[in-house]
Amino acid sequence: MIKVLAVASEIYPLVKTGGLADVVGALPAALHTHDVAVTTMVPGYPAVLNASEEWAIVATLPSFFGGRTTIKRATVGGLDLFALDAPHLFDRPGGPYGDLRGQDWPDNPQRYGALSSAAAELCTGLVHDYLPDIVHVHDWQAAMTLAYLHYSGLPRPKSVITVHNLAFQGQYPPTILGSLALPQRAFALEGIEYYGMIGFLKAGLYFADRITTVSPRYASEIKTAEAGMGLEGLLAGRAASLSGIVNGIDSQEWNPAVDPKLAANFSTGTLGPRARNREALEKRFGIDHDASPLFCLVSRLTWQKGIDIMLEALPHLVESGARLVLLGSGDREMEAAFRQAADLYPGRVGVVIGYDEALSHLMFGGADMTLVPSRFEPCGLTQLYGLRYGCVPVVARVGGLSDTLVDANDAALTLDAATGVQFHPVNAPMLQDAITRAIALYRDKPVWRAMQKRGMQLDLSWTSRAGAYARLYRELLA
Ligand SMILES: Nc1ncnc2c1ncn2[C@@H]1O[C@H](COP(=O)(O)OP(=O)(O)O[C@H]2O[C@H](CO)[C@@H](O)[C@H](O)[C@H]2O)[C@@H](O)[C@H]1O
Numbered sequence: 378m379i380k381v382l383a384v385a386s387e388i389y390p391l392v393k394t395g396g397l398a399d400v401v402g403a404l405p406a407a408l409h410t411h412d413v414a415v416t417t418m419v420p421g422y423p424a425v426l427n428a429s430e431e432w433a434i435v436a437t438l439p440s441f442f443g444g445r446t447t448i449k450r451a452t453v454g455g456l457d458l459f460a461l462d463a464p465h466l467f468d469r470p471g472g473p474y475g476d477l478r479g480q481d482w483p484d485n486p487q488r489y490g491a492l493s494s495a496a497a498e499l500c501t502g503l504v505h506d507y508l509p510d511i512v513h514v515h516d517w518q519a520a521m522t523l524a525y526l527h528y529s530g531l532p533r534p535k536s537v538i539t540v541h542n543l544a545f546q547g548q549y550p551p552t553i554l555g556s557l558a559l560p561q562r563a564f565a566l567e568g569i570e571y572y573g574m575i576g577f578l579k580a581g582l583y584f585a586d587r588i589t590t591v592s593p594r595y596a597s598e599i600k601t602a603e604a605g606m607g608l609e610g611l612l613a614g615r616a617a618s619l620s621g622i623v624n625g626i627d628s629q630e631w632n633p634a635v636d637p638k639l640a641a642n643f644s645t646g647t648l649g650p651r652a653r654n655r656e657a658l659e660k661r662f663g664i665d666h667d668a669s670p671l672f673c674l675v676s677r678l679t680w681q682k683g684i685d686i687m688l689e690a691l692p693h694l695v696e697s698g699a700r701l702v703l704l705g706s707g708d709r710e711m712e713a714a715f716r717q718a719a720d721l722y723p724g725r726v727g728v729v730i731g732y733d734e735a736l737s738h739l740m741f742g743g744a745d746m747t748l749v750p751s752r753f754e755p756c757g758l759t760q761l762y763g764l765r766y767g768c769v770p771v772v773a774r775v776g777g778l779s780d781t782l783v784d785a786n787d788a789a790l791t792l793d794a795a796t797g798v799q800f801h802p803v804n805a806p807m808l809q810d811a812i813t814r815a816i817a818l819y820r821d822k823p824v825w826r827a828m829q830k831r832g833m834q835l836d837l838s839w840t841s842r843a844g845a846y847a848r849l850y851r852e853l854l855a
Pocket residue numbers: 394395396397399400541542591624675676677704705706731732733734737754755756757758759777
């Protein structure tokens with residue numbers, strides 16, 4: 378068994394704000410089948426510590442980033458976890474990154490510096506009997522682990538960093554260096570310095586033995602100025618160590634044949650019961666009950682996700698006779714705009730502002746199409762959930778959305794290969810065009826059914842995709 382220490386700021390089902398949690402939560406079980414044992418280090422948020430009564434203290438750090446801290450270990454729902462119990466940093470109401478109003482915690486660099494520093498200590502023998510072969514850090518919140526390891530000067534495990542989203546980089550002014558317990562010399566180009574700031578993600582990308590991101594297309598996009606968000610130079614320089622591994626989905630959590638979150642279960646052989654999920658959606662969102670195509674959108678409401686483009690294309694969707702149900706939260710203005718749209722198009726547009734895991738399942742299980750008009754998308758999971766649930770994806774042709782779907786163009790339709798509708802460039806006219814194409818396909822029932830079934834039959838499970846991570850680990854250890 379290869380021993381991996383994963384480090385992350387979210388893990389499903391304990392703490393989730395987005396796709397990062399899904400991946401971090403699903404990988405350990407999938408990797409187990411490839412002889413890889415993962416222990417995941419996460420912050421001791423209340424939701425984490427309250428999830429078990431079996432926490433065992435494995436290390437005590439009397440004065441750590443301003444307070445008494447312990448590292449605890451437990452198995453929670455099959456996940457082997459280390460929790461960084463630092464009440465002064467993590468015992469707060471609100472979300473993982475901010476307060477109840479959505480304001481980022483001002484001490485986030487210290488909070489995730491602490492997570493990273495503690496993870497580095499676990500990699501260098503802090504806990505008796507525990508030494509990982511590989512440390513695998515996710516996103517900026519865990520990235521600094523690799524800098525702490527480097528400057529410790531101690532023997533260290535091989536390292537992998539996975540970028541789930543280059544837009545979040547963790548950049549802070551150099552004045553906080555002292556509070557991070559890193560040496561002054563770390564503030565250098567060959568270190569954690571990034572355009573005069575301290576860059577958490579940059580540090581991880583600089584020190585990692587291997588860099589992965591969550592699709593091959595995104596791995597190539599981020600080496601260019603257009604998608605590299607300022608890191609393209611560093612990433613292009615490290616191209617030989619950079620690769621893309623497409624995300625899988627948790628195929629137990631997302632199985633329409635047995636999913637308890639659906640009103641009715643179904644499978645490729647029996648798509649009929651989807652109609653009952655559709656009815657449940659119509660009731661829940663207070664929209665018309667009719668036979669017109671029903672689009673859904675489940676997303677963080679942000680610029681990345683092209684939510685403003687969706688708003689622009691909404692009149693076209695409604696005028697085409699279709700309906701939309703949207704579940705999301707995020708940007709306050711976007712939330713308000715969608716609430717207004719629901720008022721403007723009663724019966725045709727239904728909106729739930731908030732975060733609701735169960736409702737998201739029902740949406741993929743009942744709607745006809747799932748929309749993903751992202752400006753950039755490292756992988757994207759909602760199109761995968763759509764595929765699995767017979768909810769045909771209509772997506773921007775970027776990043777992982779490009780890698781995981783076959784557009785229903787003439788050639789793909791002739792070859793029985795189409796699984797969705799893609800559009801590019803990412804703007805409202807092209808989205809409108811894609812909506813029109815999707816509706817036309819929907820009206821051709823045999824073609825539509827075939828597309829639904831083709832998507833449902835794809836192997837999207839982590840079990841097969843985790844093999845790529847297992848190979849990467851083995852290469853590093855060879
Ligand atoms: N209001 C709501 N209610 C319920 N569920 C909601 C919700 N809003 C979002 N979700 C869920 O949150 C997850 C979002 O995952 P995505 O991969 O689509 O995007 P995200 O940008 O968060 O992830 C980043 O990391 C992941 C993982 O690598 C990449 O796939 C992605 O491209 C990258 O941007 C999905 O499981 C979705 O169903």
